[in-house]
Amino acid sequence: EAQVTQNPRYLITVTGKKLTVTCSQNMNHEYMSWYRQDPGLGLRQIYYSMNVEVTDKGDVPEGYKVSRKEKRNFPLILESPSPNQTSLYFCASSAEAGVSYNEQFFGPGTRLTVL
């Protein structure tokens, strides 16, 4: 089944404790992206990747890191989480980078709480 998976789905952590949220897609998509969703603010893009080893900042990259060593994986790293990073996070992928006529496929979301 074609899908985007994220792990963990729920995470409660404390300020400053490094964490990684994994994202994997099995559709051989070139483009992958991370979003956070907050009430009243909609979805805001954190980072995106056009292909392996190519990443770029979105609208709200501060406090986050990403890497794209393999085509299928795009982990989101919070080196020192803070309470303002409490949010619902989504990973998404789409077929061809540079071709905008593609829908994005979303993962199920990771609900992160930073105490």
Next chain:
Amino acid sequence: SQQGEEDPQALSIQEGENATMNCSYKTSINNLQWYRQNSGRGLVHLILIRSNEREKHSGRLRVTLDTSKKSSSLLITASRAADTASYFCATWKTSGSRLTFGEGTQLTVNP
């Protein structure tokens, strides 16, 4: 404010009625997409309309695009309780490689 703003923020209708949601945006776009999100879950793509298209249909969905007014509308006909969800428009700018989402419209369809 964000590229892509939906109106209204919330809409409550009865089953069988039509639901219309609007989206406005600020810059030139390559295409505009509509997504649906059931509470707390991932977004699902509904329909894409390109900048050179004016109207598109998919089942009970009808999307229009007016590039001169920088606006789009999503019409859901003969709504069902299962259509209850948040609906987001998203734009892909002509000069960019990112999809930018609006804040969404929360649709409630009462049985």
